[in-house]
Structures are given as structure tokens and as C-alpha cells.
Amino acid sequence: MSRRRERAVLALLLAPVTLYLGVFFLVPLATIVVFSFLTPGLYGGVEWSFYHWNYGRIFGWADGITEVFEPVYLRILGRSLGFAALTVAICLVLCYPVAFWVSRLPERWRALFLFLVTLPFFSSLIVRLYAWLLILRPSGLLGEGLMALGLRSTPLELLYTPVAVVLGMVYVMIPFMFLPLFAAIDTLDRAQVEAALDLGATRTQAFLKVVLPQTLPGIAGGAVIVFIPSVGNFIVPDILGGARGLMVGNLVEQQFLAARNWPFGSALSVIIMTVVLTVLLVFVARLRARGA
């Protein structure tokens, strides 16, 4: 096939995606960045003039006249990062031993349990969160159950707390942590573990020096895949969170649909985007460094 002909075919194959993602992905992202530097209009619109106070309100260089610095935004940002990190940690602790267990099962059972882990991914997010609403609300299954067993005398107050938010996020993120972990654990060189044990290493040593380093890529991959959707999450805190579980995603939603301050909402989104891109870049750089 001629060189020119091949070029033409390649152009034909790549044209749709280039156009599509260019127009409907890159342009919208750029629009957010532009909007975050615009002046909020009086009645919900925007004025096309440069305005840096959207960020000043959040990070503290507001002058107190045009815009007021409100530390609550930094607190909510910090909370979002904290919740996401906690979600990653809990998912990891829950999934690691189970992934290990599944990888050691006979073939038939392995397939079954792997299927059982992925199944919730196919079932509706909103339905899975609704289930926890039923369980956690004061007159819900957990509260009534504990009272019936005489373990509590007052209704349970778990719903609309940070605990409920992290629990909900862990629940919906489990498949994303499990699969990369499983892939890493399943390809683990078991002979090396045996050798370490034969040579007198304790179980803890064998785990720390042999198993952990080999499964590190899976851990890192799972952590990134769980962290990113958690940090900008707004559905979980919306349904289970209440005021004390408010995350930056809720702030963005409020700015766009209730307060109608689009530039400020855009500034918050740019911060989420920056966090996500930073995490991704660090991850990719590390991956390259390992590969090299």
C-alpha cells in the first residue's frame, strides 16, 4: 500500500475522534477555565471581563470589598481530599485480602467470585446508594435492628454524617479497587514467596519484602482509579451526606443550579481538575520511571 494511501486511511479513521473530542471535550474543558476568570453577573449571567476574585474567595486574597474570603471553601476542599484518601485506604484494606483469597480459589469458583465483584458495576449507582439510605436512616434497618437487639436505646444517627459519606463511597468504589489489585496479585510469582519462607523469612517479612513490592503497581492503579471519582463526587454526599458531609462537588452543583454563580462554580471545578491532573501526571511519571 502506498504511503499516501495509508495516510489517507489513517486520517479517515482518526477524523471522527479528533473532531468529536476536540469540540465536545476539549472545548468545554477550556470553557470552564475561561469562565473561572469571568465576572459573575448580577442576575446569574456572566460579564466578559477579567476577574480573579473567584479564586481569591477560595484561597484568601479577596479584598473584603469586591469579594470576601471565606475559609469554609478551603475547609470543604480539604475535607473532599480527606474523604477521597480515606475511601482509597478503606477500599484497599477491604479488597486486598479478598483479592488474594479469590486468586487462590479453584478455577470455577474464581470465575464466580470475580463475576460477583463486577456485577455491582453493572447495577445502578443510584440504586446502590438508595440501599444505604434505607439502611442508615434513623428508622432504617441498622438503627431499628440495633434497638431491637437492645444494643442501642436511641435512634441511630449515622445518616448525614461524614461516616455515611465515606461508607457510601467505599461501597460504590469497591469494584474499581478490586480489579487492578486482583490483576496484580494473580500474576504474583508464588515461587518467590515460597523461597522467602523456606529461607526463614517470617510471614510478615515475606509479605513486606516480596508480596507488597510485586503488587505495588496494582495498589497504585486501584488507588488512582478510586481517588479521582471520589474527590469530585457529589451524588454520594448529596444522598447520604447532609451539611457535615458536604464536598466540593456539592458546592459546584449549588453554584450552577441554585446560586447561579457560574464563574465561581467554574473556579471550583478548575481546582478539582487540577487535583485530578496532578494525581494522574504523578502516577504516569512513576509508572514510566518503574518501566525504564
Added chain:
Amino acid sequence: MRNPAGWLLLTALSLLFFAFIYAPLLVIVGYSFNANPVNMMVWDGFTLDWYRGLFGLRDRTGDALSRAAYVESTDQLLAALRNSLIVAACTTAISTVIGTATAIALARHRFRLRRLYEGLMLMPMMMPDIVLGIGLLIFFVSLGMQLSLLTIIIGHCTFLTSYVFIVVQARIAGIDPALEEAAADLGASEWVTLRKVLLPQLAPGILGGALLAFVISMDDLVITYFIAGTGSTTLPVFIFGMIRRGVKPEINAIATLIILASVLIAALGLWLRSRRIDR
């Protein structure tokens, strides 16, 4: 495993883990058959009333739709379901074509910007939903586009193309290019090689990608929430609205039906994959 007691403990822990995943879903299914209209917690006998209510049927007392009055009307629910199906069908078609074309381009051609495209394809999957949702909202509103099913379809394709791409790319990596080279050497045109050699081998991957796109599109809440107009509510957005207004037995019935549908779809996916391995 050298330590039987340890293995037993691990097994117990793992079974608990699976109970943790599935118990909440079973709670919904159980509640959906509970006749007690006041307190869902107290079992008051088996009923199908909540399901009857969904389909606009009368309950046992002949009190038409009284209990189900919460589902403002069955029409709204069915309209939301119809919207979801339309969006998912269109999205699946578009994203499957674009995603497959891209996967073929990146796997079978060497060019300078390949790395860049690989990164670009991962970005929409990695961008948090809320960022993509408001980006599209600002974009559509700035262009003066009315929010509708069309805007939802456009929005879904931006990230589902990437999902199809990933699935098809994984499949294409396992296909030996020698067969295509042979076809080309024997005088088949690029188009014939693609249609008669590559695509048939790729079909299970394309089908898998399409199925994944369909399921994710049906379930997408966050992005749709921002770019759905008043008349273009999809099923997840509709249910989200109901839940925000309070817990009601009808939601249990809807949720149970959705769980049932997703189990069937997942089983279908599994069946497709096992067929793929058999070949």
C-alpha cells in the same frame, strides 16, 4: 496456603466481604414486597401492590393509585425509561463506531501523535463526571443550544467513546496482524482487509464495548443531571429526584426491577465472553 487456620479465617472474611456487597441490594428487594405502607421496617405480609402501582394498576383495595400517587404518574416514569433507552441506543451506536475506528488507527498505524491520542482517549474516563457535566452545560448554553435528548447523547458519547476504545484495543492487541498483511499481499484493498479480515476477528470485542457503553449510558446520573432539559429526564435522574424527596415503597419496586435488569445484562455479558473463549 501453608496455614489451614489462616485460610479458614481468610475465607470467612472474604464471604463477609461479599455479604457486605450484596446485603444492601437484598434489603431493597425484600422491602419491595412488604405490604406495610407506613413503616417499611415492619413486615406486614407479602404484596405486589408497589409493582401494581408502578404499572398504573389498581391495588387490592381497589383504591386506584392512591398508594402509588407518589410516582406522580406512571407516564413520567415510563417517559424517563423511554428517554434512557433512546439515549443509550444512540450513544452506543455513535461511540462504538468512533471508539472502534480509533482503536484500529492506533493499533495498526505508526504515527507521530500516537502517544498523544492514547492519552487523549484516557482523559474523558478520568475526568470527574461533575467537571465534564458542567463543562458541557456551559458549552451548550453558550452556544444557545436547548438542553434535550440530543445534548445528553452528545455528552454521553464524549466519555463512552473512550470505554469502547479501551475494550476494542484490548481485543485488537491479541490479534495477529500477519493475517491482514497476508490479505494485503494477496491484493485485497485496505477496505476489504478491514471488512473481511480484521472486523470479523474483532467482533466480540466490539460487541463487548457496545454492551459496556449501553449499560453505562443507561446508568449515568451526574453528567445527565447537568445537561438534561426539563422534558428529557432519564431514568436515573428521575429516581434521583424521587429519592431526594423522600423514601417511598414505590422506589423499592423500581429499584428491584433495575437490579433484576442489571443482573440479566451482566449475565448476558458473561455469556458473550464465555462464547468468545470457546471459539
